[in-house]
Amino acid sequence: MSKDKVRIGIIGAGRIGKVHAETLAFRIPEAVTVAIADLNESAAKSLAEHCGISRVERDPGKIINDSEIDAVLICSPTDTHADLIVRAARTGKDIFCEKPIDHSLAKIDLALREVKKCGVKFQIGFNRRFDANFARVRCAVERGEIGTPHLMHIISRDPAPPPISYIKSSGGIFLDMTIHDFDMARFLIGSEVESVYAAGAVRVDPEIGKAGDLDTALIVLHFKNGVIGTIDNSRKAVYGYDQRVEILGSKGAITTENWYPNQAIVSTASAIQRDLPLNFFMDRYTESFVSELKAFVKAVQANALVPVNGDDGRMAVVMGIAARKSYDERRPVLLEEVEATEPLHA
Numbered sequence: 412m413s414k415d416k417v418r419i420g421i422i423g424a425g426r427i428g429k430v431h432a433e434t435l436a437f438r439i440p441e442a443v444t445v446a447i448a449d450l451n452e453s454a455a456k457s458l459a460e461h462c463g464i465s466r467v468e469r470d471p472g473k474i475i476n477d478s479e480i481d482a483v484l485i486c487s488p489t490d491t492h493a494d495l496i497v498r499a500a501r502t503g504k505d506i507f508c509e510k511p512i513d514h515s516l517a518k519i520d521l522a523l524r525e526v527k528k529c530g531v532k533f534q535i536g537f538n539r540r541f542d543a544n545f546a547r548v549r550c551a552v553e554r555g556e557i558g559t560p561h562l563m564h565i566i567s568r569d570p571a572p573p574p575i576s577y578i579k580s581s582g583g584i585f586l587d588m589t590i591h592d593f594d595m596a597r598f599l600i601g602s603e604v605e606s607v608y609a610a611g612a613v614r615v616d617p618e619i620g621k622a623g624d625l626d627t628a629l630i631v632l633h634f635k636n637g638v639i640g641t642i643d644n645s646r647k648a649v650y651g652y653d654q655r656v657e658i659l660g661s662k663g664a665i666t667t668e669n670w671y672p673n674q675a676i677v678s679t680a681s682a683i684q685r686d687l688p689l690n691f692f693m694d695r696y697t698e699s700f701v702s703e704l705k706a707f708v709k710a711v712q713a714n715a716l717v718p719v720n721g722d723d724g725r726m727a728v729v730m731g732i733a734a735r736k737s738y739d740e741r742r743p744v745l746l747e748e749v750e751a752t753e754p755l756h757a
């Protein structure tokens with residue numbers, strides 16, 4: 412049975428919570444945000460005012476236990492996700508959760524088991540699948556427009572690193588940043604990855620190294636269907652957010668360019684120039700955030716399957732753990748090694 416308006420509660424009013432609250436308020440009439448919770452009540456309050464959300468809470472439990480709410484958006488830090496997923500699932504709420512589900516496979520498996528047991532929907536926030544460029548690349552591969560894919564390249568560079576405080580709790584570059592690219596790789600090629608070989612370095616900021624993380628990485632993926640792929644990551648590209656892919660196949664190639672605020676090219680006697688690309692995810696991926704939430708709301712309304720599920724969220728974490736292991740041990744790591752060594756709950 413289809414619902415009139417999906418009643419949503421948002422947990423977390425930080426960077427991504429703001430993106431989703433604005434999207435729901437101004438772009439998705441099929442849903443209404445009835446409450447927002449954040450430990451930092453003033454952050455929740457000002458976002459609520461901006462987006463016309465009538466109720467503000469400090470305790471996310473007030474949202475989870477509200478029987479008038481159909482679905483929750485989990486936009487709080489990663490280490491809070493697994494517990495909130497379990498609690499929300501037990502009250503029968505459909506769940507949209509930001510990436511990654513957690514840094515630990517054991518906690519992910521517990522949370523996803525509860526989701527399954529309670530029969531609620533669970534969508535993970537891999538918004539880039541909904542980007543028009545990348546969706547078109549997937550479509551070309553699916554239709555066989557470039558024949559059989561042979562090689563895949565993903566370039567994914569941020570304009571500037573996040574604060575060191577964020578880095579310290581991020582789970583590291585592979586689970587925080589590359590995780591989007593791991594999902595993109597599986598999505599574009601339509602095959603699982605067999606092994607991951609990661610080289611990494613600290614080239615941007617020594618403080619990132621002191622925090623135990625990397626800021627520069629090059630990763631080679633071997634897919635089960637024979638495709639070879641690379642992911643090229645940097646926490647700092649001085650010219651802005653660099654988000655491109657290329658796939659070479661037996662009948663041709665498909666490439667995507669960055670998104671720019673305008674299409675103007677200025678040609679003079681000394682140079683041909685254009686403005687820099689859109690600067691970061693809030694600008695570059697705005698439309699993909701709208702499309703992913705529309706898809707979630709539609710799935711809740713129509714009681715249909717969500718387009719990106721918990722298994723997708725889990726698999727990207729397996730790849731992230733494999734990448735760190737590969738960097739530490741300086742060798743290619745099979746994903747099945749990660750499955751065999753991670754302490755899974757029975």
Ligand SMILES: NC(=O)c1ccc[n+]([C@@H]2O[C@H](COP(=O)([O-])OP(=O)(O)OC[C@H]3O[C@@H](n4cnc5c(N)ncnc54)[C@H](O)[C@@H]3O)[C@@H](O)[C@H]2O)c1
Nearest residue numbers: 423424425426427449450451471486487488489491509510
């Ligand atoms: N899909 C994307 O492109 C994307 C982009 C950014 C962040 N993220 C993910 O979103 C999550 C949040 O990241 P962010 O950058 O918005 O972080 P943030 O620090 O900007 O915001 C997190 C907010 O959650 C609040 N909070 C902390 N613990 C809470 C709790 N127990 N209950 C309620 N609120 C709580 C904090 O006070 C803060 O306001 C992370 O998992 C991150 O990986 C995804």
